Amino acid sequence: MDIRSAAIDLGLISPEIIILASAMVVLLLGTVLKSRGLMAFLSLLGLVVGLVLVLQQWSQPQSGYYGMVLKDNFSVFFSVVFIMTAIITLLMARDYLIAKHIDRHEFYTLLMFSTVGMMLMAGSTDLVVIFLGLEIMSVPLYVMAGMNKIDPKSNESGIKYFMIGAFASSFLVFGIALLYGASGTTDLRRIMADFSFLKMQSELLLYSGALLVMTGFAFKVAAVPFHMWVPDVYEGAPTPVTGFFSVGPKAAGFAALLRICVYGFSGMAELTAVFWLLAVLTMVVGNVLAIFQNNIKRMLAYSSIAHAGYILVALTAGGEGAVSSAVYYLLAYMFFNLGGFTIVTIIDSRTGSNSQIDEIKGLAGRHPYLASLLALFMFALAGFPPTAGFMGKFYIFSEAVRNGFVWLTVIAVMNSLVSVFYYLRVVVAAFFGKPDQEFSPVSFSPALFIALLVTAVGTLALGCFPGYWLELSQMSMFPII
Amino acid sequence: MLEVVIFYLSALIAIGGAVLMIAQRNPVASVLYLIVSLAAQAVLYIQLSALFVGALLIIVYAGAILVLFLFVIMLLNLRGEHFEGQDQKVGRITKYVLSGLFFIELVIIVRQLAIPARTDIVSAQTATDFGGVEPVAELLYTKYLFPFELTSVLLLVAVVGAVVMARREKSEKQGGV
Numbered sequence: 001m002d003i004r005s006a007a008i009d010l011g012l013i014s015p016e017i018i019i020l021a022s023a024m025v026v027l028l029l030g031t032v033l034k035s036r037g038l039m040a041f042l043s044l045l046g047l048v049v050g051l052v053l054v055l056q057q058w059s060q061p062q063s064g065y066y067g068m069v070l071k072d073n074f075s076v077f078f079s080v081v082f083i084m085t086a087i088i089t090l091l092m093a094r095d096y097l098i099a100k101h102i103d104r105h106e107f108y109t110l111l112m113f114s115t116v117g118m119m120l121m122a123g124s125t126d127l128v129v130i131f132l133g134l135e136i137m138s139v140p141l142y143v144m145a146g147m148n149k150i151d152p153k154s155n156e157s158g159i160k161y162f163m164i165g166a167f168a169s170s171f172l173v174f175g176i177a178l179l180y181g182a183s184g185t186t187d188l189r190r191i192m193a194d195f196s197f198l199k200m201q202s203e204l205l206l207y208s209g210a211l212l213v214m215t216g217f218a219f220k221v222a223a224v225p226f227h228m229w230v231p232d233v234y235e236g237a238p239t240p241v242t243g244f245f246s247v248g249p250k251a252a253g254f255a256a257l258l259r260i261c262v263y264g265f266s267g268m269a270e271l272t273a274v275f276w277l278l279a280v281l282t283m284v285v286g287n288v289l290a291i292f293q294n295n296i297k298r299m300l301a302y303s304s305i306a307h308a309g310y311i312l313v314a315l316t317a318g319g320e321g322a323v324s325s326a327v328y329y330l331l332a333y334m335f336f337n338l339g340g341f342t343i344v345t346i347i348d349s350r351t352g353s354n355s356q357i358d359e360i361k362g363l364a365g366r367h368p369y370l371a372s373l374l375a376l377f378m379f380a381l382a383g384f385p386p387t388a389g390f391m392g393k394f395y396i397f398s399e400a401v402r403n404g405f406v407w408l409t410v411i412a413v414m415n416s417l418v419s420v421f422y423y424l425r426v427v428v429a430a431f432f433g434k435p436d437q438e439f440s441p442v443s444f445s446p447a448l449f450i451a452l453l454v455t456a457v458g459t460l461a462l463g464c465f466p467g468y469w470l471e472l473s474q475m476s477m478f479p480i481i
Numbered sequence: 482m483l484e485v486v487i488f489y490l491s492a493l494i495a496i497g498g499a500v501l502m503i504a505q506r507n508p509v510a511s512v513l514y515l516i517v518s519l520a521a522q523a524v525l526y527i528q529l530s531a532l533f534v535g536a537l538l539i540i541v542y543a544g545a546i547l548v549l550f551l552f553v554i555m556l557l558n559l560r561g562e563h564f565e566g567q568d569q570k571v572g573r574i575t576k577y578v579l580s581g582l583f584f585i586e587l588v589i590i591v592r593q594l595a596i597p598a599r600t601d602i603v604s605a606q607t608a609t610d611f612g613g614v615e616p617v618a619e620l621l622y623t624k625y626l627f628p629f630e631l632t633s634v635l636l637l638v639a640v641v642g643a644v645v646m647a648r649r650e651k652s653e654k655q656g657g658v
Binding site: 066109116139158 | 586593624625626627628631632634635638639645646
């Protein structure tokens with residue numbers, strides 16, 4: 001695959017420019033026009049145009065801006081995931097924001113800024129750009145977490161996320177500085193090209209830098225033991241924002257981590273042990289603690305930790321097959337996790353809700369379709385066939401076995417079994433639970449309907465016809481030079 | 482010889498200033514110690530003959546950003562007692578143990594560093610007017626153009642975020658939901 005290169009080419013970053021521009025248009029128009037619906041629509045339009053432009057770049061690997069931007073299939077694939085996440089979040093957020101009186105145009109602006117940050121993270125092999133992308137992604141997230149200013153929990157969430165995020169960034173920057181000290185470059189491709197020389201010259205510096213960079217990203221993808229912030233932040237943030245947190249930044253963190261591990265540190269075989277430990281801890285702690293949660297947002301927070309663990313299994317296994325299985329899993333995870341969060345958002349939009357699992361009791365009697373969809377998403381999260389969750393786990397586990405990580409796979413499968421318990425608890429509450437009082441009906445809007453439709457179709461399509469999607473994720477593999 | 486003395490002196494002041502900065506309860510004192518640390522770092526840059534970078538550090542950081550810090554602290558009227566949290570014993574011990582371990586790790590790294598290994602690169606760069614206005618500008622507007630533009634996006638995002646968080650909403654004035 002030859003990569004066309006140009007110094008300055010606005011077409012190369014046109015999706016980012018379009019989304020940034022619409023974010024600014026919404027920001028400015030929102031101060032004059034009062035119609036928040038129009039702002040939401042404009043944001044949606046900007047994201048959709050961005051999505052179309054990104055799709056144009058598929059299978060045309062290009063590089064530009066002196067090697068700072070790399071648009072290969074990998075970055076296109078992840079950009080599609082990020083933009084889809086933003087679109088679904090936007091669709092599900094509208095009614096919730098109105099119900100909670102926090103319907104502000106800045107929400108849409110920040111959502112789009114954050115999406116651009118993620119796209120930048122996936123679209124570069126230079127650590128400086130990856131870091132800046134991470135910050136552009138994170139700063140709006142801190143604000144979105146604390147958006148509901150009259151809710152003390154939302155404040156707590158914003159502040160906690162901000163502190164932890166700054167802390168994690170400092171690890172990352174320090175690691176990048178050490179890597180630069182070891183190699184004299186921040187470009188992962190050049191680090192990889194000189195790897196054996198660098199290892200001989202300054203091995204310790206290289207490894208310390210690599211570990212610090214990994215620590216920084218481990219905070220972002222919420223791997224154990226860097227997960228302490230997750231439950232509080234996820235619980236306190238407005239529910240659609242929580243959905244966005246659990247997919248967008250996680251996928252972006254993994255995109256950067258995959259790039260770094262496959263490009264930069266592919267020569268560091270010793271890191272496999274670190275990943276092994278991270279994967280096991282993340283799966284076990286996430287799944288075991290999820291069992292004890294009564295708050296559905298906290299439960300899904302721990303569940304998202306556990307899912308990060310499954311993806312870490314793929315990273316441990318290494319190699320092209322494993323990376324493409326991780327990419328496939330992230331796509332699948334986006335659909336069913338956002339689907340689950342859409343339903344939680346709908347239930348949370350009722351006044352006086354504080355997201356307890358008990359509040360779902362009796363959902364099936366009142367809204368049978370909604371309850372069935374909830375069951376679908378929970379089954380997918382638990383990994384039942386024929387949903388996307390099953391195929392995703394299947395690919396990851398078979399790649400792990402193929403690369404000789406049998407024990408790791410056994411632990412992963414056992415964790416997957418444990419997770420069935422807490423996911424089914426939600427389904428049982430929805431179908432068989434007797435509500436304490438009359439189940440107050442939920443309101444529905446076309447936007448929510450579209451969000452549910454997209455996520456449900458995605459969950460089933462990836463599960464029933466995995467071949468096509470797996471091929472796409474294999475094509476998204478960047479060439480290992 | 483004099484160069485070595487100046488190096489160690491300013492390095493000590495830089496580290497000491499940084500340590501004192503985080504050890505202070507009073508935010509104004511913290512900011513002042515940060516300025517001391519940055520000034521000493523600027524000396525280190527100048528010793529590397531990176532005159533422009535050293536000057537930038539003084540003008541931008543010590544001159545502009547930290548003065549802004551001071552303004553914010555004075556406007557908010559923050560004082561030391563605002564930060565007297567109830568420190569738990571276990572938390573305090575872990576804090577010191579972890580930072581101690583990290584410090585030891587860094588000491589080991591620095592001791593084992595094969596610094597001469599990269600002198601070829603460093604000397605190649607210092608041959609021209611390394612760290613002067615021209616090379617910095619050239620890098621900033623060619624190789625680092627894209628990251629440079631991204632920083633402005635980041636600043637914009639931060640401004641928008643700060644305004645969103647700081648602005649008082651109608652619903653808050655009325656007491657809210």
